[in-house]
Amino acid sequence: MMIERNIKHLISLTDYSNEEILELVKLGEKIYNSPRDYADTCKGQIMATLFFEPSTRTKFSFESAMLRLGGNILGFSDANTSSVKKGESVADTIRCISYYADIAVMRHPKEGTPKLASIYSEMPIINAGDGGHLHPTQTLTDLLTIHRYKGGLENHVVGLCGDLKYGRTVHSLIKTLARFNTKKFVLISPEELTLPSSLKRYLKDSYDVEIEEVRYIEDVVDQLDILYMTRIQKERFFNEEDYLKLRNSYILNKEKIKEGKGDMIIMHPLPRVNEISYEVDSDERAVYFEQAKMGVYVRMALIMKLLEVE
Amino acid sequence: MLEVKQIDNGIVIDHIKSGNGLKIFNKLELFKANSPVVLLINVESKQLGKKDIIKIENTFDIDLNLLGLIDENISINFIKDGKVIDKKKVLMPEKVSGLITCKNPRCITNSDDYVKPTFDLISREKLEYRCNFCDEITRYKI
Numbered sequence: 001m002m003i004e005r006n007i008k009h010l011i012s013l014t015d016y017s018n019e020e021i022l023e024l025v026k027l028g029e030k031i032y033n034s035p036r037d038y039a040d041t042c043k044g045q046i047m048a049t050l051f052f053e054p055s056t057r058t059k060f061s062f063e064s065a066m067l068r069l070g071g072n073i074l075g076f077s078d079a080n081t082s083s084v085k086k087g088e089s090v091a092d093t094i095r096c097i098s099y100y101a102d103i104a105v106m107r108h109p110k111e112g113t114p115k116l117a118s119i120y121s122e123m124p125i126i127n128a129g130d131g132g133h134l135h136p137t138q139t140l141t142d143l144l145t146i147h148r149y150k151g152g153l154e155n156h157v158v159g160l161c162g163d164l165k166y167g168r169t170v171h172s173l174i175k176t177l178a179r180f181n182t183k184k185f186v187l188i189s190p191e192e193l194t195l196p197s198s199l200k201r202y203l204k205d206s207y208d209v210e211i212e213e214v215r216y217i218e219d220v221v222d223q224l225d226i227l228y229m230t231r232i233q234k235e236r237f238f239n240e241e242d243y244l245k246l247r248n249s250y251i252l253n254k255e256k257i258k259e260g261k262g263d264m265i266i267m268h269p270l271p272r273v274n275e276i277s278y279e280v281d282s283d284e285r286a287v288y289f290e291q292a293k294m295g296v297y298v299r300m301a302l303i304m305k306l307l308e309v310e
Numbered sequence: 311m312l313e314v315k316q317i318d319n320g321i322v323i324d325h326i327k328s329g330n331g332l333k334i335f336n337k338l339e340l341f342k343a344n345s346p347v348v349l350l351i352n353v354e355s356k357q358l359g360k361k362d363i364i365k366i367e368n369t370f371d372i373d374l375n376l377l378g379l380i381d382e383n384i385s386i387n388f389i390k391d392g393k394v395i396d397k398k399k400v401l402m403p404e405k406v407s408g409l410i411t412c413k414n415p416r417c418i419t420n421s422d423d424y425v426k427p428t429f430d431l432i433s434r435e436k437l438e439y440r441c442n443f444c445d446e447i448t449r450y451k452i
Contacts, residue, residue: 130418133444
């Protein structure tokens with residue numbers, strides 16, 4: 001039996017209007033400013049955290065968000081402890097969990113799994129990352145950070161550096177920011193890890209946004225309002241040699257951001273390996289730890305919206 | 311010249327691009343059909359130069375979406391009592407369910423049997439479909 005109920009999920013931000021996204025970002029900021037006002041909004045509600053692939057940070061962020069709203073959590077963080085290991089379809093898993101929880105957060109290595117779950121779920125599903133595909137709450141986190149530190153989402157020159165080929169956080173952020181009149185995207189990556197041409201074509205066709213592609217941060221840092229760094233991920237490479245060759249290519253240090261604007265912000269989805277030197281942490285423009293903090297507040301906003309408890 | 315008699319009841323799939331007849335025969339799994347089936351290859355055609363034709367007797371059930379995916383120039387004639395009672399042109403379907411597999415090996419539709427892969431047409435010229443689950447673009451090949 002297919003579920004006909006009209007339940008709001010978050011699978012992809014493309015399912016959300018600009019107004020809905022802004023509403024979440026603004027609610028996140030309100031919660032950040034007065035968290036005590038929201039401490040009991042989800043009392044008595046249960047959130048299931050279904051992590052078929054490990055991710056401590058995202059899982060903790062969601063769990064912290066729900067606990068700060070007064071709700072409860074249950075879940076797993078290893079597919080080996082779930083019945084999917086026995087060959088159960090995600091459709092069956094989610095139908096059962098719908099009876100144990102009021103909302104579910106799902107991370108899965110296979111792309112499109114949260115979408116599949118949402119078709120059969122009787123509760124809201126939040127996509128917490130599906131393979132190399134989407135990670136919409138990371139994007140919401142990034143948007144709240146930009147909104148808070150740059151006073152809005154529009155008209156920025158946004159530099160994105162590192163793994164632009166496989167990095168889903170980057171793809172999602174670019175696609176969403178393009179909807180908010182981004183002035184220009186500056187893509188900084190080695191040739192092997194450039195943004196997929198299909199995505200560049202989409203940005204040009206849909207938003208006619210200016211795109212510049214370069215190899216080195218120093219060449220463009222002076223024009224950036226936002227510098228978004230990403231990790232070059234080992235698991236996205238087929239062999240270790242390619243990974244090691246590229247890993248150290250894009251390391252941000254004080255020298256490289258010397259020419260950057262005073263009000264530029266430096267972001268990173270974390271965890272970092274060595275792509276940002278520790279010396280940058282003390283720079284006023286570095287906001288990547290605050291960014292992780294924003295993640296909790298925007299997730300609180302999202303949980304509230306999906307549970308309709310505002 | 312080789313002659314094949316007309317069928318009294320059934321379907322004639324005409325104007326198949328020469329060379330595609332056997333592929334369509336296999337795709338439609340006509341080798342499993344209970345009724346007589348004729349596959350004609352390299353038939354002279356004013357329109358195409360050469361064409362293939364498939365005649366299936368005593369059936370009116372055919373997957374138009376699948377044929378639309380293969381070749382938009384195909385025409386289908388439904389025959390009853392020796393007369394053409396209906397003609398249909400096929401169109402490349404805007405939505406496809408189950409006929410294509412997603413080319414992305416990491417897509418859930420390739421590992422979870424529960425779900426039928428579904429796609430939206432994004433380019434008629436390039437035969438490109440976007441997966442509704444992982445957004446990967448798959449080009450249909452017969």
